[in-house]
Amino acid sequence: MQRSLLESTLRVFSRKWVRRTIFSLAALADALQFSSDYLAAIYGKINKRHKVFLNHMLHIGERDLSMHADCTEIGYGGSAGHLYDVASIVPYLVPWLQNRQDVRFNLMADSFVARFFHSLDCSRFRYFPTGSIYRYYSFLNKLHIGIAPLLDIPFNRARSDVKFLEYAAHGIAPVLQDIEPYRRVVVHGRTGFLFRNSDECIGYLEMLVRRPDLGKKIALRARNYVQKERMMVSKVKERESFYLSLLSSRSDRSCTGDMADTIWEQVACTNGARVEGRYVLLLPSDYELSMRAGYSELACGNAERAYQHFLRAAKEQPEQYLPYLGASQCVPPGPERIKLLKKALRLNPGSTMAKLLLKGSDFF
Numbered sequence: 001m002q003r004s005l006l007e008s009t010l011r012v013f014s015r016k017w018v019r020r021t022i023f024s025l026a027a028l029a030d031a032l033q034f035s036s037d038y039l040a041a042i043y044g045k046i047n048k049r050h051k052v053f054l055n056h057m058l059h060i061g062e063r064d065l066s067m068h069a070d071c072t073e074i075g076y077g078g079s080a081g082h083l084y085d086v087a088s089i090v091p092y093l094v095p096w097l098q099n100r101q102d103v104r105f106n107l108m109a110d111s112f113v114a115r116f117f118h119s120l121d122c123s124r125f126r127y128f129p130t131g132s133i134y135r136y137y138s139f140l141n142k143l144h145i146g147i148a149p150l151l152d153i154p155f156n157r158a159r160s161d162v163k164f165l166e167y168a169a170h171g172i173a174p175v176l177q178d179i180e181p182y183r184r185v186v187v188h189g190r191t192g193f194l195f196r197n198s199d200e201c202i203g204y205l206e207m208l209v210r211r212p213d214l215g216k217k218i219a220l221r222a223r224n225y226v227q228k229e230r231m232m233v234s235k236v237k238e239r240e241s242f243y244l245s246l247l248s249s250r251s252d253r254s255c256t257g258d259m260a261d262t263i264w265e266q267v268a269c270t271n272g273a274r275v276e277g278r279y280v281l282l283l284p285s286d287y288e289l290s291m292r293a294g295y296s297e298l299a300c301g302n303a304e305r306a307y308q309h310f311l312r313a314a315k316e317q318p319e320q321y322l323p324y325l326g327a328s329q330c331v332p333p334g335p336e337r338i339k340l341l342k343k344a345l346r347l348n349p350g351s352t353m354a355k356l357l358l359k360g361s362d363f364f
Helices: 002-013 018-028 037-046 080-098 111-117 133-142 161-168 198-210 212-229 232-249 257-268 286-299 303-316 322-328 334-348 352-359
Strands: 033-034 048-053 074-079 103-108 125-128 145-148 173-177 193-195 271-275 278-283
Touching: 018 037, 033 037, 033 074, 033 257, 037 048, 037 080, 074 111, 074 133, 074 198, 080 111, 103 111, 103 133, 111 257, 145 161, 161 173, 161 212, 161 232, 173 198, 173 212, 193 198, 198 212, 232 271, 257 271, 286 303, 286 322, 303 322, 322 334, 334 352
Parallel strands: 033 048, 074 103, 074 145, 103 125, 145 173, 173 193
Antiparallel strands: 271 278
């Protein structure tokens, strides 16, 4: 069921018109922001005005690096997009874990990823369902060693080094795949270990298990690096200067005085907005949460549940056409689907998707 969500996402972004739309919007934007030099080198040509801002951490996790434990806790947490990365280490990681009585593997991922470790009993393996970023950080605080497998493919080379940052910020010794996102930031043997194959991966894990003092030193150095070089609070001025330069170059779109106050009030009163001093944090609104849940259920084949989510979204924002467009895909071809599509088209006469779906219906 979860695999269908991945396949659905792949189908969407494999469509040429979707990719063309993304590139067109990127070219029209005032500027592009990249999270790595690798991405900028590939896609910077789309928009001559672009900037690289590395990922940064908002806070350092509380952790007693002097703690001792009878069992070394090794772990990994990641999204479903890392399915094949995790699968790549299973053939050698699982046998190693089965032969160690002083090591336990912790996994926070989708349930179907946990099936890779079904042969491990509860003394060697613990599974944690995915959740909020705060639950993820709580999960990290349980680990001594963090592993990050990453197949050497173009998509992975374009990823950021955020996994290293998360491990380092929470006092975890990182053991990472020797690939682009980590090569430029990890000092091998000092702030982490980079493995190229199964023997190196198991070798570094063995070393850290046998020498917990080394793991603590590695974790402390990595943590110090993040605290000194990769904290958002120390980089926010650089980002602010870049954004302000965009405003000054587009004076026709800038706003000051009463207009700015009006916009602030409108944004601050938006559903889901959280005001903290001079800043507004825009959390997902009830409408957005319902739409996201509807699309997720639909991608997993749960049409009835998806339909209920889309109806809730329509109730939250009755002037929006997307809930009706989504709901039309939850019912079989027939009068009800036609009714929903026509409702969507009335709300947004320019909806190409609604027109195509209507035209393709045998009942039109």
